[in-house]
Amino acid sequence: MYLPKIIETISLSLQKHHAKAIIVGGSVRDHFLQLPIKDYDIEVYGFDNLEQLEKILVEFGSVNLVGKSFGVLKFVHEKEEYDFSFPRLESKVGKGHRGFDVETDGSMAFEQAALRRDFTINAMGYDIEGKAFLDPFNAQEDIDAHLLRHIDDNSFVEDPLRVYRAVQFCARFGYELAPETKKLCLNMVKDNLLEELPKERIYKEFVKLLLKSPKPSLGFELMRELGILRYFPELEAIIDVPQDSKWHPEGDVWVHTMICIDAMVGLLGEDKKKNLKYMFAILCHDFGKATTTATDEDGCIRAIGHEVEGLEPTKSFMYRLTSEHDFIESILPLVEYHLKPSQFYAAKSKNRAIRKLATKVNIEELVIVAKAGFLGRTTQESLRGNYKAGEWLLEKAKALKVQNKPLDNLLQGRDLIDLGLEPSPEFKFILDEVYELQMEGDICTKEEALDYVKKYITKQDRK
Incomplete structure (x- = not known):
């Protein structure tokens, strides 16, 4: 799997500190789907706290702590941003996408950490130093079968947005929903779980569906099958x-x-x-x-x-x-x-x-x-x-x-002032009249427009 040099460098440094870096999420999936990789997410195993990770990262670039409470550090190197995070567990404690309790644990096993992910294709990892792919839920079989399959019933229903994610992934990759995943999504829609989602999160999934799918219709047909169109x-x-x-x-x-x-x-x-x-x-x-x-x-x-x-x-x-x-x-x-x-x-x-x-x-x-x-x-x-x-x-x-x-309007109010007219409500009438003549094609240049106004002024003076 291709990796930016900086990730390999940091991985080697982490190993010297008895920690391990694993590439996770969409970048591993896209490697197998032979798609361009735009973002790299790295999970770090073996540390007790984020400060240890932060101390290493600052040696190679800048670190943004905005996601620290969720166990995530935003690392920037030569204007490229990477997410470094601790393995974590998420448990539902309230409604909405903020209603989760996040528990980070650097000693957690990869398979346990991967349980929180939505679909098997998003739960693979790549051990950088071991140069080995990690596939605890047989995602590669699902990729070969063009199936989108969820990992765990309980964690899946905790975030209803995953139904919309299923829709856009199926459309983007030309996948079918696995029967058990489709049944779960149907029940989630039937049980009105999607109603707790803020429109901003739904909109992001629509954007991905419309802009990243070779055939967006596949997603909308799936919405129809799942009953989402009632929303x-x-x-x-x-x-x-x-x-x-x-x-x-x-x-x-x-x-x-x-x-x-x-x-x-x-x-x-x-x-x-x-x-x-x-x-x-x-x-x-x-x-x-x-x-x-x-x-x-x-x-x-x-x-x-x-x-x-x-x-x-x-x-x-x-x-x-x-x-x-x-x-x-x-x-x-x-x-x-x-x-x-x-x-x-x-x-x-x-x-x-x-x-x-x-x-x-x-x-x-x-x-x-x-x-x-x-x-x-x-x-x-x-x-x-x-x-x-x-x-x-x-x-x-x-x-x-x-x-x-x-x-374009050939004339502006300042042009009428230059002709000696005093600003007045009549300006709008004159400018509108000139623009109408432009629309008709009777006036095509500024000189013709000025000549028309001069004649108009002369005519008004004679009255």
Whole structure:
């Protein structure tokens, strides 16, 4: 297993003090899954107290004591952070994620310490000096079988967040829940244990599900199987909502949405916050169909106005997960206008309409969300993957220089003052009038804008 040199150096120093360093947790799991290792957690065995460990670590870098009460020391070396900890036991003493009593014990056996972990794949270790993997719960067999299996019934139910962790792990790794683990999760949901979880912790698991899974739909389908969707009625409401087979041969709104979120994965870039915005936007984009879907006299299924109708359930859903108001507000225009690229393309809309759309939504972002919606269908056109409407709109928007922001105002209040006008409520009227002419394409330069105002002033003076 590859290890940073500093960890090997510290391990050797620990050994000289009759202590042993073992790599634990996700880094060992990711080694076997052949995934990039981003974080290293090290458990140290053989010391009586954390001060002994701290004394060694400060020789090689800085130590942050913020987690000391939980038996954890944050060690920083050359801007990289590592968690060094003592083996510990956790026992439930109250509700919530803070309702645990933590007992550290440097003399504890690795297998005993690993019992507190959630799944077998997260309970492996790597003995650095012994160059040997430790696998007390046969995780490697579960990896070969692509199974996610919990370790201990009693410790598992003590933290209901583990049900959400099961969901995102299964989606990220393409694993099945072991039958006994699935049964335990079903009972935990049935017994309302998930209700004690703060939304901030749930949100973090949603983020991992959406941003780390090649097929997030696997996680949402598992949520549906486990009964978790009852905590998210906006999602549950789109199940079995019919769609016209001409436009949506793939099935109901839930099926369409699941295909959409998987399609969005292939459209994401490097910006994590933007990626998360896109994923939530496409997840929520058809929420309005739950209340607007109807069959007309010709037998056609329509959901007229579902884009606008979807705004309230989108807000409701998002506020169940996070209080980040600005982030939620940034999602809403992508939901409200997700049909515009296709509508504008069909109508061959004029430049003014495109400029006006840019005042309401970032067109570049909108096209990404709309493309995921397009790819979430199984029509022949969608299966070919060429989203002509989006390409057309983006090309037009770029030519008009409004692809990711509204048209710039050519004039400001100071320009009117420079022309000799006194500040007044009339300024807004003049500036709005000039901006409207910009939107129409009648004014394209600052000189043209100034000429228009000069003529306006002359006309007013004559009155």
